[in-house]
Every structure is written in structure tokens, then in C-alpha cells.
Amino acid sequence: MVMTSHSPSNIVIQRPITPLTTLVVAAAAIVITLVSALTPVLLSLVLVGIAPDFTKSINSPDASIAVGLGIKAAITAPTLLVCITLCLTIGRRWFGIERRSLAWRFSPAALVWLLVMMGVAGLIAFGVGLLQDLLPATLPTEAEPAWPWWAKVVNTIILAFLLQGIPEELIWRGWVVAILGRQKSTFWITVIVFTALHLISQGGQRTLLDHLLYLATPFGLAVAATAVRFASGSIWAAVGVHAGLHMSSLVETAMNTPNSPGVWVATGFGWLLVGGVIMVRYWDRMPWTDPLRRNRRGRWMS
Numbered sequence: 214m215v216m217t218s219h220s221p222s223n224i225v226i227q228r229p230i231t232p233l234t235t236l237v238v239a240a241a242a243i244v245i246t247l248v249s250a251l252t253p254v255l256l257s258l259v260l261v262g263i264a265p266d267f268t269k270s271i272n273s274p275d276a277s278i279a280v281g282l283g284i285k286a287a288i289t290a291p292t293l294l295v296c297i298t299l300c301l302t303i304g305r306r307w308f309g310i311e312r313r314s315l316a317w318r319f320s321p322a323a324l325v326w327l328l329v330m331m332g333v334a335g336l337i338a339f340g341v342g343l344l345q346d347l348l349p350a351t352l353p354t355e356a357e358p359a360w361p362w363w364a365k366v367v368n369t370i371i372l373a374f375l376l377q378g379i380p381e382e383l384i385w386r387g388w389v390v391a392i393l394g395r396q397k398s399t400f401w402i403t404v405i406v407f408t409a410l411h412l413i414s415q416g417g418q419r420t421l422l423d424h425l426l427y428l429a430t431p432f433g434l435a436v437a438a439t440a441v442r443f444a445s446g447s448i449w450a451a452v453g454v455h456a457g458l459h460m461s462s463l464v465e466t467a468m469n470t471p472n473s474p475g476v477w478v479a480t481g482f483g484w485l486l487v488g489g490v491i492m493v494r495y496w497d498r499m500p501w502t503d504p505l506r507r508n509r510r511g512r513w514m515s
Contacts, residue, residue, distance in 0.1 A: 230393055239406045241303060242389050246410065249296040249380050256288045278364045285368070289375045296380035300388045314391035316448050317383060326450035330441060334457025335464055337483035341476055342468030348475025369460055378456030381407075385435075386442040386451040395443060404435040417472050426474040429481030434458055436488035444495040454484070 304310040341348075360368070385407050393399040411431040418424045434454060441450035458480075470476060 235393060235398075235402060238308075238389055238392050239402065241307075242384050242406070243410060245296065245299045245303070245384050245388070246381060248299065249292050249384075250376070252292045252295045253288045253376065256291060260284075260288070278360060282364060282367050282371070286371050286375065289371050292376055293380050293383075296383055300383060304388060304391065308392050310388075310391045315383065315387040316391070316442070316446060317387055318447070319449060320447070323445070323447040323449035326441060326445045326447060327453035330437075330450055330453030331457035331460060333487055334454065334461040337480060337487070338461035338464040338470070339468070340483060341479045342465060342470045344479060345468070345470050345476065348471075348473060348479060365466070366463065369463055373456040373459035374452075377459055378452045382438065382442075382448050382451040382455050386438055387448040390442065400439050400443065403439050404432065407435045408432040416477075423474055427477050429478040430458075430484070431481075433481030433484030433488065437484040437491070438488075440488040440491040440495070444491050454487075458484070 300315065301312060304315075385403050389403055390399055393402065408428050408431045411428055412424060414427065414431075416427055418427050438451035438454040441454060442448055444450070464470075465476075
């Protein structure tokens with residue numbers, strides 16, 4: 214379908230988004246997510262193979278915590294590089310999307326959204342911590358390393374932003390939305406597929422029921438992250454949700470909140486409420502668009 218305006222330069226052709234296209238995009242997003250997440254593991258194996266003595270020294274009890282965290286950051290940072298490279302390369306070659314369509318431009322408004330959502334994450338973790346005595350079924354957890362507080366904060370930042378928050382939100386709330394368009398169907402596709410992907414996550418689950426209950430947290434997170442992405446027009450709001458969830462583990466540690474299905478469900482419910490409030494507040498005013506449209510240079514634009 215050709216859509217014209219008074220200016221010839223604004224002639225665009227709407228690109229149809231078929232179920233097959235949606236399936237391909239979802240599958241590609243899963244692959245990019247897994248490849249990006251496995252990058253630190255592969256680099257660790259390479260490091261062990263190249264310098265086994267050095268690896269043993271940094272893992273010894275006498276090793277400097279700062280050096281160990283520096284190595285961890287150096288191994289984890291390429292996750293973001295791999296993610297960006299795959300998103301841009303596949304996005305351009307297969308779908309012709311431009312970089313700006315990823316909604317990753319940082320701005321004062323984006324910073325506000327990011328900080329506010331991280332604050333909300335802390336409040337949810339605090340609320341769940343207050344209710345922990347009412348939540349059943351605590352699961353056994355591994356003992357945390359006896360690190361000073363600053364090391365725990367730095368380690369959590371590395372995991373929250375470099376490994377989880379930024380890469381995954383760039384894929385699911387940036388790349389996927391850029392291709393499928395800011396449509397209501399895209400909203401639920403990102404939520405459902407992102408949630409299902411966490412069936413392979415390891416968070417202490419022991420039974421099938423545990424694995425299903427574990428999905429409550431990623432489901433609530435996905436609803437909130439997608440809602441703020443659509444409402445704000447920036448993936449940094451979604452990064453605030455995702456990274457904030459992981460950073461809030463510091464609150465859980467301080468409050469001795471256990472790892473349990475009850476906590477997963479309560480946390481997911483908290484994020485679902487946040488996403489619901491944003492959807493009610495912004496749904497009718499969200500900038501819903503058609504699927505990507507081609508401009509005169511042959512690029513698909515949202």
C-alpha cells in the first residue's frame with residue numbers, strides 16, 4: 214500500500230508484517246540473546262586455555278577482589294558489543310532498520326525514566342522483604358562470597374547492566390520493536406517470548422512447578438519494561454526496570470529476603486502492578502504506529 218502526502222519526499226511504502234516475519238524476528242531475538250549471554254562463558258574458557266596459571270591466581274583466596282572484579286568486567290563487557298553488532302548487522306541486512314530505530318539515544322528524559330524505574334525496583338524489593346515471613350517455600354541458596362559491601366555493589370552493577378539490563382533490553386524492547394513496530398501485538402509478543410525464554414533460567418528451581426512459578430518475575434518485568442518503553446519512547450526506561458530488578462538484589466540481601474517461589478510471584482506481581490498503572494495511564498496516548506515503512510533511501514523506519 215502506497216501512502217502519499219503533499220511532499221514527494223514523504224512517500225512511504227508500508228511493509229507487511231506477516232506471522233512468518235514475526236516468527237523469524239522472535240527466533241532471531243532468542244538467538245541473539247543466547248549468543249550474547251554465552252559470550253562471557255566463551256571468553257572465560259579462552260582465558261583458562263591461554264593463561265591457566267593466571268586464572269588460578271585470580272581465583273585464589275589471596276587474590277585481589279578489585280583485580281577479580283576488573284577481570285569479570287572485562288569479560289562481561291563484550292556481551293554488549295556482541296549484542297549491538299548482531300542487532301545492527303542482522304537488522305540492516307535482513308530488515309533494513311536504521312540505528313536510530315532502536316530508541317537507544319540517551320537524553321535527560323531517558324535518564325529520569327531510568328533512575329525512576331530503578332527506584333521503583335528498590336521499593337518493590339523492599340515491599341517483598343517486608344512480606345517475606347508470609348511467603349512460603351524457601352529454597353536452598355548458595356553461600357555468597359565474603360566480599361566487602363563495595364565489591365558486592367560493583368559485582369551487581371556488572372551483572373545488572375553489562376550482562377542483563379542493557380543487552381537484553383536493546384534486543385527485546387529496542388530491536389524487536391524497531392522491526393515489528395510500536396503495535397499492541399508487538400507489546401504482547403515481546404512479553405510472551407521474553408517470559409518463555411526464562412524457562413531455561415536457573416534460579417534455584419527444583420520442580421516443574423518451581424520453573425513455572427519462576428516465570429512470574431520475568432513476566433511482570435516484561436510487562437513493566439515494555440510499557441515504559443512504549444510510554445517513554447526510549448529503551449533506557451526499560452533498562453531501568455531490568456537493571457533495577459537485579460540491583461534490587463542488594464536490598465534483598467540487606468533484608469535477608471529468601472530465594473523462594475513466593476518471592477518470585479510477589480516480585481512479579483509488583484512489577485505487573487507497575488506495568489498496569491503505566492498502561493492505564495499511557496495506553497490511549499502511546500504512539501502506536503504501523504509496521505516499519507520504507508523511506509526514499511530504502512530504509513525501514515518506524
